Amino acid sequence: MEYLVRQARITDIDRLYALCAEKGLVPGGDSPIDAIGLMRQLVYLPNASVALAEAGRQLAGGAVLGLRPSVRAGGFMGTIDLLVVADGHDVETVADLLIEEMLHSARRKGCTSVDVMLTPGSEYYSSWLGHGFTKTAQDTYRAAVAVRAPTGR
Numbered sequence: 001m002e003y004l005v006r007q008a009r010i011t012d013i014d015r016l017y018a019l020c021a022e023k024g025l026v027p028g029g030d031s032p033i034d035a036i037g038l039m040r041q042l043v044y045l046p047n048a049s050v051a052l053a054e055a056g057r058q059l060a061g062g063a064v065l066g067l068r069p070s071v072r073a074g075g076f077m078g079t080i081d082l083l084v085v086a087d088g089h090d091v092e093t094v095a096d097l098l099i100e101e102m103l104h105s106a107r108r109k110g111c112t113s114v115d116v117m118l119t120p121g122s123e124y125y126s127s128w129l130g131h132g133f134t135k136t137a138q139d140t141y142r143a144a145v146a147v148r149a150p151t152g153r
Helices: 011-023 035-044 090-108 127-131
Strands: 004-007 048-053 060-070 075-085 111-117 134-137 140-144
Touching: 004 090, 011 035, 011 048, 011 075, 011 134, 035 048, 035 060, 048 090, 060 090, 060 111, 075 090, 075 134, 090 127
Parallel strands: 075 111
Antiparallel strands: 004 048, 048 060, 060 075, 111 140, 134 140
16 A cells, blocks of 8 residues: 655644544543644644645544754754554554654754654554664653754854
């Protein structure tokens, strides 16, 4: 099966949220945060990236990257907050495509590294390791994404 990976549009968020809810990846109704509203905002923010993988017109998966400035890191630090693959799709292929897209997006946005929280029992653990993520703290893995350009005046 061939997958298309692209940046999400506001009209995609309901489908992505439904998939996340189905997989138990978003807070329940008792949460103080409106997760779907936050996901809608992230589509427009320059310090975030929301990507989808599709097979035909069916949603195969999605991922969310958030950025924060870091003086110590010399640029931005990225965090992949969400990675989800729909049932019936090749988990490894879709996860790999979405991780690649998140790393590419992080590079374009000036990130020096990207973090992800995961455990060795994670469904996508081998995909993360295959993209250069290494353990930096308990349940935190990091991958370098950008070669620093020389700064001169």
